[in-house]
Amino acid sequence: MIRFPKPLEPGDLIAVTAPSSGVAAAETPRLELVLRDLRAHGYRVVEGECLRGERKNASAPRDHRAHELMRFLTDPQVAALLPPWGGELAIELLTFIDFERLRSLPPKWLLGYSDLSTLQLPLTLISGWATAHGPNLMDLAPSQTDPLTTSTLKILSLDPSTPVVQHASTHHQIEWNDFRVNPDASLNLTEPTAWKRLDGATAPVELSGRLIGGCLDTILHLAGSPYGDVPRFVRESGGDRAILYLENAEMGPAALVRALWGLRLNGWFDGLSGLMFGRSSGPAPSGADSLTYEEAVRAVLADVPYPVLYDVDIGHRPPQLTLINGALANVSFDAGRGHIAQMRG
Numbered sequence: 446m447i448r449f450p451k452p453l454e455p456g457d458l459i460a461v462t463a464p465s466s467g468v469a470a471a472e473t474p475r476l477e478l479v480l481r482d483l484r485a486h487g488y489r490v491v492e493g494e495c496l497r498g499e500r501k502n503a504s505a506p507r508d509h510r511a512h513e514l515m516r517f518l519t520d521p522q523v524a525a526l527l528p529p530w531g532g533e534l535a536i537e538l539l540t541f542i543d544f545e546r547l548r549s550l551p552p553k554w555l556l557g558y559s560d561l562s563t564l565q566l567p568l569t570l571i572s573g574w575a576t577a578h579g580p581n582l583m584d585l586a587p588s589q590t591d592p593l594t595t596s597t598l599k600i601l602s603l604d605p606s607t608p609v610v611q612h613a614s615t616h617h618q619i620e621w622n623d624f625r626v627n628p629d630a631s632l633n634l635t636e637p638t639a640w641k642r643l644d645g646a647t648a649p650v651e652l653s654g655r656l657i658g659g660c661l662d663t664i665l666h667l668a669g670s671p672y673g674d675v676p677r678f679v680r681e682s683g684g685d686r687a688i689l690y691l692e693n694a695e696m697g698p699a700a701l702v703r704a705l706w707g708l709r710l711n712g713w714f715d716g717l718s719g720l721m722f723g724r725s726s727g728p729a730p731s732g733a734d735s736l737t738y739e740e741a742v743r744a745v746l747a748d749v750p751y752p753v754l755y756d757v758d759i760g761h762r763p764p765q766l767t768l769i770n771g772a773l774a775n776v777s778f779d780a781g782r783g784h785i786a787q788m789r790g
Contacts, residue, residue, distance in 0.1 A: 447569070447573055447574075447655070447771035447772075448552045448573050448574060448575065449552065449575045449605055449769075449772075449789040450524070450551075450552045450554045450575065450601075451524070452602050452603055452604055453524060453525055453554065453601045453602045454602060455486065455488065456487060456488070456489065457488055457524035457525065458489045458490075458491060458522050458523050459488050459489065459490050459524065459525050459526075460491050460493065460517040460520070460525070460526045460527070461480065461490060461491070461492050461526075461527055461528070462492075462493030462496055462504075462513050462517060462526065462528060463493070463495050463496045463503075463504035463510070463528050463529055463530075464504075464511075464528055464538055464561070464564060465510075465531050465533060465561070465563075466502065466503060466504060466529075466531065466532025466534075466560070467496055467497065467498050467499040467500075467503065467504025467505070468496060468498070468499070468583075469498070470498075471625045472583075472624070474624075474628035475583055475586070475624045475625070476496075476497070476583065477628075478587070478629060479582055479585050480492075482587045483527075485587075493513045493517065494509070494513060495510045495513045496529070503532065503534045503537075507537035507538060507541070510537075510538055511538040511541030511542060512541070514538060514564070515541070515542055515543065518542075518547060518550075518555075519546075519547070519550060521551070523553060524553055524554070525553055525555070525556065525601065526553065526554065527556050527581075527582040528555075528557050528561055528581065528582060529581060529582050530559060530581040531557060531559025531560030531561050531562075531581065531660070531663075532559070532560045533560055535560045535563040535564055536563050536666060536667075539563070539564075539567065539672050542564070542567075544567050544568065544571035544572045544672075545571065545572075547571075548572050548573055552572070552573075552574035552575065553574075554576070554577055555568060555574075555576050556577040556579060556582070556601065556767075557577075557578075557579070557580075557581045557582070558578050558579060558580070558581060558659070558660060558760065558765065559581070559663070559694060560660065560663050561578075561660075562658075562659025562660040562663050562664050563659075563664060563666075565577075565578060565659060565770060566658075566664050566672065566673060566675075567667070567671075567672040567673070569657065569770040570674055570677070570678055571671070571672070573771075574771075575769050575770060575771040575772060576769070576770045576771070577767055577769055577770075578658065578659055578690075578767070578768045579597050579765060579766065579768065580593075580594050580763065580764075580765060584632075585597065585598070586628075586629050586630065586631060588629045589631045590631065591614065591632050591634060591764045592764075593611060593614055593758060593763075593764040593765060593766060593767070594632065594763065594764050594765075596767070597767045600767045600769075601767075605789045608786050608787065608788055609769070609772070609786065609787040609788075609789075610785070610787075611766050611784060613638055613640055613757075613758055613782050613784065614638045614758050614764045615634075615637070616635065617634060617636050617638050617724060617758070617762050617763065617764060618633045618634055618635065618636070618762055618763050619633075619762055620635075621633060632763055638756075639756060639781040640756055640758075640778055640782065640783045641754065641755050641756045642752065642754060642778065643739075643742060643743060643746065643747065643753035643754070643755060644752075647779075647780045647781065648779075649777070649778065649779040649780075650752045650754075650777075650778050651776065651777050651778070652719030652721070652751075652754075652775070652776040653686070653718055653719075653773075654686045654687040654688040654717070654718040654719065654773070654774065655678075655682040655686060655688070655771060655772065655773055655774070656687075656688050656690065656768055656769060656770055656772050656774045657675060657678050657679075657687060657688075657690075657770050657771070658688075658689050658721075658768070658770070659690075659691070660692055660760065661691040661693050661696070661701075661704055661705075662694045662696060662704075664691075665707060665708060668707060668708055668711040668713060669711050675689065675712075675713045676711070676713065676715060676716075679716045679717060680716065686718060687716070687717055688717065688718055688720070688776065689713065689717055689720050689721070690720070690721040690757070690768060691720075691721070691722055691723070691759075692722065692724070692759045692760025692761065693723070693726070693727050693738070693760070694727065694760065694761045695726070695727055696727045697727055697730075697731070698727075698730060698735065698737060698738055698740065699736060699741070700727075701725075701727065701738065702736070702745060705741070705742070705745040705746065706745055709745060709746075714746065714749055717749075717751055718751055719751050719752045719776065720746065720749070720751065720752075720754070721755070721757045721776065722755035722756070722757060723755075723756075723757055723758070723759030723760030723761075723765070724757070724759070724760060724761075725738045725762075726760065726762050742755060752778075754776070754778055766785060768785075768787070769787055769789065772788060772789050773787065773788045773789075774786065
């Protein structure tokens with residue numbers, strides 16, 4: 446059973462810790478900016494010790510990061526955890542986190558994407574907590590105007606009986622503005638957005654089911670382990686009642702084929718009602734005759750018996766949807782546009 450955190454409201458305590466990459470000195474003006482904005486919206490903020498600084502590709506040694514994360518996850522005063530961003534080494538924490546203990550505790554929001562998926566997925570699969578895959582804290586600058594990004598905290602504040610409805614963006618980003626130079630930099634939305642169907646059709650299609658997914662680069666390593674039993678989640682959601690979403694951060698097309706085949710061999714693509722892929726930010730094909738991103742996905746998934754959408758607003762080429770792992774969702778697609786409605790229950 447999926448349990449949903451209580452809606453965020455002014456006065457709630459938000460914990461900011463970095464279970465993967467920390468915030469280096471050049472990035473602290475941005476951190477200060479987003480923390481001030483949280484407080485301006487009425488939230489109280491507590492900073493962890495594993496936050497300001499970066500050494501050996503992480504904010505702190507793994508046992509320190511794990512202890513702090515577990516402390517905040519179990520603290521009844523904390524309503525949500527908003528790490529600054531992802532990173533590369535969240536997988537080091539898994540064996541230190543008591544996911545079974547968390548099953549008996551009230552859930553709280555863990556918001557973000559990228560390497561945070563490594564923690565969000567087992568929190569949903571093992572602990573039964575709904576988790577929010579969406580913009581990271583460092584994306585939430587007060588200068589942002591994109592409606593998908595600016596609605597994130599509002600979504601976490603909605604009453605559970607209120608549907609979360611989001612529409613495809615009009616434009617997306619391929620190059621980041623450097624907030625080390627301009628701490629208040631917003632998204633660089635230069636490219637027109639078009640969702641696509643893997644079969645090439647533009648006719649309307651709908652997907653319905655319970656959401657589960659995250660950053661492919663990180664959660665692929667959980668397949669076949671107790672931390673990544675997506676096939677069990679799909680079975681327990683009922684026949685054809687689950688939607689898997691994935692986004693590729695850094696893999697080239699050939700590596701993407703290997704990753705997707707690994708998941709297919711582990712049963713991740715069995716029994717779904719649909720599959721969504723975010724825009725890929727991996728490297729382009731190495732030559733004119735090399736696999737493309739679309740060809741890589743088709744090479745593994747062209748024969749699945751359900752709709753597959755790609756270039757959806759998910760992942761490292763923002764803006765992105767706030768997708769709640771465990772929520773019941775209805776996804777509609779028509780001629781390159783789309784929207785998603787999520788119900789928490």
